[in-house]
Amino acid sequence: MLDILINAISLGILWAILAIGVFFTFRILDIADLSCEGVFPLGAAIAARIISDGGDPFLACLAAIGGGAIAGTFTGILHTKLKIPILLAGILSMTALYSINLRILGKANISLLRMNTVFTKFESMLHTGGKASTFILGLLIVAIIILILWWFLNTELGYSVRATGNNVYMIRAMGVDTDSMFMIGLIIGNALIGLAGAIIAQKQSYADIGMGTGTIVIGLASVIIGEVLFGKKGVLQHMVSIVLGSIVYRIIISLILEIDFEIHLGKIVIPISVEPTDLKLFTSIIVIIALSLPVIKQRRASKKASSMLKSI
Numbered sequence: 001m002l003d004i005l006i007n008a009i010s011l012g013i014l015w016a017i018l019a020i021g022v023f024f025t026f027r028i029l030d031i032a033d034l035s036c037e038g039v040f041p042l043g044a045a046i047a048a049r050i051i052s053d054g055g056d057p058f059l060a061c062l063a064a065i066g067g068g069a070i071a072g073t074f075t076g077i078l079h080t081k082l083k084i085p086i087l088l089a090g091i092l093s094m095t096a097l098y099s100i101n102l103r104i105l106g107k108a109n110i111s112l113l114r115m116n117t118v119f120t121k122f123e124s125m126l127h128t129g130g131k132a133s134t135f136i137l138g139l140l141i142v143a144i145i146i147l148i149l150w151w152f153l154n155t156e157l158g159y160s161v162r163a164t165g166n167n168v169y170m171i172r173a174m175g176v177d178t179d180s181m182f183m184i185g186l187i188i189g190n191a192l193i194g195l196a197g198a199i200i201a202q203k204q205s206y207a208d209i210g211m212g213t214g215t216i217v218i219g220l221a222s223v224i225i226g227e228v229l230f231g232k233k234g235v236l237q238h239m240v241s242i243v244l245g246s247i248v249y250r251i252i253i254s255l256i257l258e259i260d261f262e263i264h265l266g267k268i269v270i271p272i273s274v275e276p277t278d279l280k281l282f283t284s285i286i287v288i289i290a291l292s293l294p295v296i297k298q299r300r301a302s303k304k305a306s307s308m309l310k311s312i
Helices: 001-029 038-052 058-082 086-104 117-124 130-153 155-165 168-172 178-204 215-230 234-259 276-311
Strands: 110-112 206-208 262-264 266-275
Touching: 001 038, 001 086, 001 130, 001 155, 001 178, 001 215, 001 234, 001 266, 038 178, 038 215, 058 086, 058 117, 058 130, 058 178, 058 276, 086 117, 110 178, 117 130, 130 155, 130 178, 130 206, 155 168, 155 178, 168 178, 206 234, 234 266, 234 276
Parallel strands: none
Antiparallel strands: 110 206, 262 266
């Protein structure tokens, strides 16, 4: 059980990169960018192709960031210049990226077994085991990302991006080019998602054309769980909460996968177990529960207040 928790925490930190990218568009810009499911495998495909061709894994991560930024730029152009609604713009980008990802991979998947990755290089530098290196490297990357974003969001440009997400009409009336703010936000968010794809592909030792399916739900689950459990008072706390939310999500998923028991009804035995194919269902259930918790709390508080008023 301890190994399961350690592995879940390490994976949760790595997947937090994706969650922060989703957070940037979903919370900072207040838009739903569905291109995530195409950008994530794009980052994985770029990194896997470079590594399999003998390239440096750290340069592969930088290339994945660039690929994600280009994809975010494309989505931004569709939304801001061509005035396509953001949901449709994201779907169009995701659809186009499927073919692009296949072109980059050259086939359905690329194996990275027995190849140098950021994790193998980090292990050789620290002389540590796989789990320790995953945890330390993941924590280091996430900490750098959070610090850079916290610094950026507290600059004049960062405040403009945040204000665009809070009230686009007000900030536009103040003379700010909101189209540019949307472009910047989409570029940053998708660059992080591309990086997440590159890191996860190297951790899993393969890149697959279908590995982006459901990533938007995974990112949203981490964001919402983090907000509900750990709060969102300031930008820095908000991002730290998302990282913790990603870890909690991975722990929940790991524990769900361990479910394996039987129900005996007389001579009838009903086996209860969870398969990896059931994860999408449980992810949706987790998100629904996380979204419902604030509503349930509010209703309980209102009932308690009304009962107190009646007793007076």
